Amino acid sequence: MPWAALKLPPVAQTLPSLDVRALYDRFDAPLTGIDCGAMCAPHNPSGKPFCCDICLAVPAAYRQEWAYLRRATGLWRPYRGDECPADPTDPAELRASTPRHMRLLACLGPESCQRPFRAISCRQFPFFPYVTSGYRFIGLAYDWEFEPVCWVISHLAEVTPAYREEFIGLYDGLFALWQEDFECYALRSEEMRAHFAAEKRRIPLLHRNGQAYLLSPRSERLHRVDLSRLPRHGFYA
Ligand code: SF4
Ligand code: SF4
Numbered sequence: 001m002p003w004a005a006l007k008l009p010p011v012a013q014t015l016p017s018l019d020v021r022a023l024y025d026r027f028d029a030p031l032t033g034i035d036c037g038a039m040c041a042p043h044n045p046s047g048k049p050f051c052c053d054i055c056l057a058v059p060a061a062y063r064q065e066w067a068y069l070r071r072a073t074g075l076w077r078p079y080r081g082d083e084c085p086a087d088p089t090d091p092a093e094l095r096a097s098t099p100r101h102m103r104l105l106a107c108l109g110p111e112s113c114q115r116p117f118r119a120i121s122c123r124q125f126p127f128f129p130y131v132t133s134g135y136r137f138i139g140l141a142y143d144w145e146f147e148p149v150c151w152v153i154s155h156l157a158e159v160t161p162a163y164r165e166e167f168i169g170l171y172d173g174l175f176a177l178w179q180e181d182f183e184c185y186a187l188r189s190e191e192m193r194a195h196f197a198a199e200k201r202r203i204p205l206l207h208r209n210g211q212a213y214l215l216s217p218r219s220e221r222l223h224r225v226d227l228s229r230l231p232r233h234g235f236y237a
Contacts, residue, residue, distance in 0.1 A: 020068035029162035055084035079104035148234025157227035
């Protein structure tokens, strides 16, 4: 999804082999108990769920996923850059800022989505694996750029325990294989700490221990929180 602000680590020489079908099958639990797309799409002028609108979020997949998806389904094709003429994003800049182990793609759109062939980036949205400054993957944080529009971010208590568990399991497995991917998320987490520190806010975190916390971006201290009491954002405030 949005990678533009990442500082890129060195390119890996080889990509680890991944059983993409098995990864998809093990990361398939519903994000929430309801169809969250039905909650956010009415707020998008295009009528699409925000995370499925390529004018707002260009999907990215691991290169191994693309190798699998291009054979298994017609749902995806490479991103061309002309999908959204009104979007001021420069496709060349977006490509240059995409981690090199990932590939930008375009899908047929939400009307033609094939759930079994959703990319990991679709399944993980709006979350990414949060990595502390001490290089520990401790839970799920969200893509803060989507705070005003994503219904889930304003309703974190609705995220299912099964989803959280599968998310953690997926990234534990990937990070054990793949340092480059871990480094990308460590940088993303660092960026989030800087953003929240500048705004004097704490980071909501769905911890791998099953609890939820607010994390202080400077000290990284954790304070237990009741998710249903967190503020809502944007359309959902
Ligand atoms: S994850 Fe967020 S943006 Fe995507 S469909 Fe659900 S509520 Fe909408
Ligand atoms: S594949 Fe489906 S879930 Fe993923 S971006 Fe396309 S429509 Fe959305």
